[in-house]
Amino acid sequence: MSTSKEAVGFIGVGMMGQGMASCLLAKGFPLTVMGHRNRKPVEELVAAGATEAKTPKELAGRATIIFLCVTGSAQVEAVLSGPDGIIAGAKPGTIVVDCSTSDPTSTVKLAAMLEEAGLHLCDAPLGGTPAQAGLGQLSTMIGASDEVFARIKPACEAWAQKVTHLGPVGDGHKMKLLNNFLSMGYGAIYAEALTLAQKIGITPQTFNSVLSGSRMDCGFYQTFMKYVLERDREAHKFTLVNALKDVRYLESVANAAGVPNPVGNAVKNVYASAVAGGRGDEYVPMISDWVAEQNGVSLGKKG
Structure with missing residues (x-):
C-alpha cells in the first residue's frame, strides 16, 4: 500500500457510499468507515480491509480526508458538531468532503465554521447511480479552493470518472x-x-x-x-x-x-x-x- 496516499474516512456507506468506499480500498487508500443502521455494507468493507469507527470523532482521528455521503444538510451538521463530532476529533488541516446533496447556504456557513477550527469543508455532490459507484464511474462537481481541490482530487478519482472543479465552496451544491x-x-x-x-x-x-x-x-x-x-x-x-x-x-x-x-x-x-x-x-x-x-x-x- 502506498504511503503517499492520505488516510480516508467515510461516513455513510449506503447505496452510493458503499461502492465509493470499495473503490477507495481497491485503489489502496487506507480507509476507516462508520456505519448507520445497515450493518451489511460496513461488514463487507471491513472484510475488504477497512477499519470501523464507532463515532465521527473516532473516525476523524484516523483520517485527513473525510467523505460524507449522508442525506442532506441536517445530517452533515449532526456529524460535524457535538462532543462526538468530526470537529472534536479532527487534526488541523483535515478536509471534510460533503458528497451529499445539501443546501448551499448551509454548506457555505459550515465551511466558515470549519475554517475557524483549522479544518476545511468542500462540496462534491455526485452524478450517477449506485451501480456506477461500485464501478468507479460516477461524476462529481466540486466546490473548493484550489489547494483543497488538489488534495482531494486523487481520492475523488478513485470513484469518479469525471471530476469537475466548479469554483469556491458551495458551487458544487x-x-x-x-x-x-x-x-x-x-x-x-x-x-x-x-x-x-x-x-x-x-x-x-x-x-x-x-x-x-x-x-x-x-x-x-x-x-x-x-x-x-x-x-x-x-x-x-x-x-x-x-x-x-x-x-x-x-x-x-x-x-x-x-x-x-x-x-x-x-x-x-x-x-x-x-x-x-x-x-x-x-x-x-x-x-x-x-x-x-x-x-x-x-x-x-x-x-
Whole structure:
C-alpha cells in the first residue's frame, strides 16, 4: 500500500457510499468507515480491509480526508458538531468532503465554521447511480479552493470518472441542485406523458419505441424506462423522499435569489403528492405509477 496516499474516512456507506468506499480500498487508500443502521455494507468493507469507527470523532482521528455521503444538510451538521463530532476529533488541516446533496447556504456557513477550527469543508455532490459507484464511474462537481481541490482530487478519482472543479465552496451544491431539478423534472414529465399516453391508447412500449434512440433519449430516460417497461426496481435507486428534499432545496435557493420558479414548483408538487401519499421510500421511476394511479390507469405490474 502506498504511503503517499492520505488516510480516508467515510461516513455513510449506503447505496452510493458503499461502492465509493470499495473503490477507495481497491485503489489502496487506507480507509476507516462508520456505519448507520445497515450493518451489511460496513461488514463487507471491513472484510475488504477497512477499519470501523464507532463515532465521527473516532473516525476523524484516523483520517485527513473525510467523505460524507449522508442525506442532506441536517445530517452533515449532526456529524460535524457535538462532543462526538468530526470537529472534536479532527487534526488541523483535515478536509471534510460533503458528497451529499445539501443546501448551499448551509454548506457555505459550515465551511466558515470549519475554517475557524483549522479544518476545511468542500462540496462534491455526485452524478450517477449506485451501480456506477461500485464501478468507479460516477461524476462529481466540486466546490473548493484550489489547494483543497488538489488534495482531494486523487481520492475523488478513485470513484469518479469525471471530476469537475466548479469554483469556491458551495458551487458544487448549487450545480447539483440545478442538475437534480432537470432530472426530477424529466421524471415528472415522463410520468405525466406516460399516463396520458396510456389513457389515450398509447402503451409504454409504443411510447418507448419512438423515444428510445431519438433526440429526446438520455441516460436518465433509459434507467427510468427500465423500471417502467421491465419493472426493475434496481434500475434507479434514488428515493422519492430524497427527490423531494432536493427540489425543496432548489426552491429555497430560488427564493433567496429572487427568481420565480413556477416549473420547479410544479415538479416539487408531483413528488410532494407521492410522498404525502405514503410513497416516499419508492424510487424515482416509480413516480410514474403514482401519477398513473391518480388518473385511473396502470403502466404495468408492480415489481
